[in-house]
Amino acid sequence: MTDDEAQSTAKLLTAAREALELFHEVHVDDDGALSFRHGEVPCAVQAMQFAEGLTMLSLTCVVAWDLPDEPALAVSAAERAGQGLFGTLGVVHTERGMDVTLRYAFPADNLDPSPLSTILMLVVSTASQLRADLLASVE
Numbered sequence: 001m002t003d004d005e006a007q008s009t010a011k012l013l014t015a016a017r018e019a020l021e022l023f024h025e026v027h028v029d030d031d032g033a034l035s036f037r038h039g040e041v042p043c044a045v046q047a048m049q050f051a052e053g054l055t056m057l058s059l060t061c062v063v064a065w066d067l068p069d070e071p072a073l074a075v076s077a078a079e080r081a082g083q084g085l086f087g088t089l090g091v092v093h094t095e096r097g098m099d100v101t102l103r104y105a106f107p108a109d110n111l112d113p114s115p116l117s118t119i120l121m122l123v124v125s126t127a128s129q130l131r132a133d134l135l136a137s138v139e
Helices: 003-020 071-082 113-138
Strands: 034-038 041-051 054-067 088-094 097-107
Touching (some): 003 034, 003 041, 003 054, 054 113, 071 088, 071 097, 097 113
Antiparallel strands (some): 034 041, 041 054, 088 097
């Protein structure tokens, strides 16, 4: 990573941290990534410069874990996630069941704190609603 890339990603992560701190307690990891919890949903934010002037933020939310590994539940999760505009659903099958994540990446250079926090909150709100729906369907 060049110095310009490092400065660009650090600047964007600082902006994301400031936007998130309006709503959450944010932890800065050793590698500069941000982590926080939206209710019961753990989330992480990373930044990467793809080209000069194109730095992307990537937000990953762990929606649920160790759910029963049932095809109907995976389909239900996909349908619910498809109803939202913010995020791509990931389903991972493990020995202990099914884990569900929601990921969203977007170009964020020069976004002011207010629109940046709005985008981030739309994604984490979608993740929280999806978690509530999934857990309700399991019970």
